[in-house]
Amino acid sequence: MKDTLLIIEDEALLGNELARFFSKQQWEVRLATHLTNARQLLNESQIDPLVILSDMNLPDGNALDFLEQSKTSLPNSEWIFLTGYGSVTDSVRALRLGAYDFIEKPCGLDRLNMLVEGAARSARAQRRLLQETSQHFNRYTTDALVGRSQKTKAVRDMLKQLSNVPFSSLVITGETGTGKGLITRILHYSGSRASKPLVELNCAAIPKDLLESELFGYEAGAFTGAKKRHRGLLEQADTGTIFLDEIGEMDLNLQGKLLKAVEELRFRRLGSETMVEVDVQIITATNRDLLQQVKNGQFREDLYHRLSVLNIHIPPLRERLEDLRDLVPQFVADCNIKSGKQIKIIPETVWEQLETYDWPGNIRELRNIIERCILLAEGDAFPVQWLQLPNKRPAISGAENTGMYIPLDGTLSLHDIEKLVLQEALLRANNNVTGAARMLRATRETMRYRVQKHHLKYDQD
Numbered sequence: 001m002k003d004t005l006l007i008i009e010d011e012a013l014l015g016n017e018l019a020r021f022f023s024k025q026q027w028e029v030r031l032a033t034h035l036t037n038a039r040q041l042l043n044e045s046q047i048d049p050l051v052i053l054s055d056m057n058l059p060d061g062n063a064l065d066f067l068e069q070s071k072t073s074l075p076n077s078e079w080i081f082l083t084g085y086g087s088v089t090d091s092v093r094a095l096r097l098g099a100y101d102f103i104e105k106p107c108g109l110d111r112l113n114m115l116v117e118g119a120a121r122s123a124r125a126q127r128r129l130l131q132e133t134s135q136h137f138n139r140y141t142t143d144a145l146v147g148r149s150q151k152t153k154a155v156r157d158m159l160k161q162l163s164n165v166p167f168s169s170l171v172i173t174g175e176t177g178t179g180k181g182l183i184t185r186i187l188h189y190s191g192s193r194a195s196k197p198l199v200e201l202n203c204a205a206i207p208k209d210l211l212e213s214e215l216f217g218y219e220a221g222a223f224t225g226a227k228k229r230h231r232g233l234l235e236q237a238d239t240g241t242i243f244l245d246e247i248g249e250m251d252l253n254l255q256g257k258l259l260k261a262v263e264e265l266r267f268r269r270l271g272s273e274t275m276v277e278v279d280v281q282i283i284t285a286t287n288r289d290l291l292q293q294v295k296n297g298q299f300r301e302d303l304y305h306r307l308s309v310l311n312i313h314i315p316p317l318r319e320r321l322e323d324l325r326d327l328v329p330q331f332v333a334d335c336n337i338k339s340g341k342q343i344k345i346i347p348e349t350v351w352e353q354l355e356t357y358d359w360p361g362n363i364r365e366l367r368n369i370i371e372r373c374i375l376l377a378e379g380d381a382f383p384v385q386w387l388q389l390p391n392k393r394p395a396i397s398g399a400e401n402t403g404m405y406i407p408l409d410g411t412l413s414l415h416d417i418e419k420l421v422l423q424e425a426l427l428r429a430n431n432n433v434t435g436a437a438r439m440l441r442a443t444r445e446t447m448r449y450r451v452q453k454h455h456l457k458y459d460q461d
């Protein structure tokens with residue numbers, strides 16, 4: 001289906017030329033010659049334009065007033081304005097109101113086309129986000145945090161309370177794999193901002209010098225390579241939540257800029273004069289001790305206090321092993337569905353091993369191990385021989401800590417063994433391909449090829 005472009009232009013000659021041109025660029029074009037006409041198209045014909053290209057001054061009013069009135073009914077359309085020479089005030093107002101851009105008349109069709117394409121990309125991204133939001137709505141209730149221990153119950157109670165009160169910022173701390181990402185989703189999707197975007201940024205996954213432009217966005221020409229205007233993640237999260245994962249990795253300079261933006265709820269895109277206002281709830285997560293970082297001078301104290309108005313700490317799994325009794329059956333059931341297996345029995349020896357292991361990788365490690373076991377299972381019992389918890393491996397000289405146990409009794413084919421080795425290396429490298437490649441003395445490319453061959457999951461790096 002073609003996307004719709006609504007053109008509002010009273011000069012018939014220009015209007016028709018634009019309509020002809022954009023129809024050839026794969027747009028479903030609707031042309032309105034004045035605002036009443038545009039209103040009718042939107043209300044009666046129920047069109048849902050991806051982009052609206054509008055003249056500023058129309059016979060029956062100013063298009064900016066029209067934008068202001070229609071903003072709530074068209075939250076995911078982008079607007080571009082055609083302005084007369086020198087109407088600076090109008091252009092500034094247009095951007096304040098959230099227009100994508102404006103362009104002075106007369107303008108070349110090629111330039112205009114580039115602008116329309118940029119606006120279309122931006123509107124599509126917003127729509128995708130909205131669609132994902134509605135899919136997540138039912139999945140992330142407070143019950144998604146599984147576990148019967150007092151510690152987990154306390155966290156669940158806190159989440160229930162927080163879903164009824166609006167908060168501006170909150171810090172989640174906990175070791176790797178304890179559920180910081182999950183808790184963020186629960187907070188967002190069970191709170192009042194649930195139908196608004198949740199935007200995530202992992203501060204450790206992005207090179208330091210790109211982090212600022214990712215967060216704040218930039219104007220075309222702000223730096224070499226900035227060809228088009230880019231809306232930053234803070235802006236994309238407007239009215240919703242921004243999740244800054246691994247905040248401890250952010251450098252001090254950017255921490256200062258973030259603090260200013262968070263306090264004022266406005267900022268400038270890189271290379272821009274105009275302030276953009278945003279309304280965002282900020283959730284940050286870290287597996288580091290932020291207070292210690294403050295003491296060491298690696299994290300700004302003022303930012304720490306601003307972000308940690310509320311604090312949720314998730315204890316490591318080894319401090320709440322009772323949760324295994326709920327987590328394991330749930331993960332087994334999930335994996336059964338995914339792999340088409342029917343594991344129904346979990347032998348007591350399996351429980352014994354699970355409950356005496358210290359789980360350095362926490363719930364993520366548990367889930368990965370269960371996934372591996374179910375994949376290799378035959379019959380209806382959980383295969384204890386595939387648990388292979390690091391301190392519980394069958395004793396074979398040299399295999400205790402760094403090696404692994406592979407039975408050569410005919411139960412596994414060479415193909416299975418390769419898969420098992422890859423899986424184990426990925427597990428130990430926290431799903432990082434480069435780390436796993438190092439363990440197997442392979443290149444990253446070889447590793448990636450083999451991992452894909454076996455349809456194994458891994459993190460992009």
Ligand SMILES: Nc1ncnc2c1ncn2[C@@H]1O[C@H](COP(=O)(O)OP(=O)(O)OP(=O)(O)O)[C@@H](O)[C@H]1O
Binds near residue numbers: 175
């Ligand atoms: N209490 C829980 N109940 C059910 N699933 C959980 C629970 N805690 C964590 N999980 C699951 O475990 C996995 C790891 O959790 P998550 O990614 O949220 O950890 P994290 O703390 O963000 O880790 P990292 O610091 O490495 O980013 C996810 O699949 C998550 O859904």
Ligand SMILES: [Mg+2]
Binds near residue numbers: 180
């Ligand atoms: Mg995480």
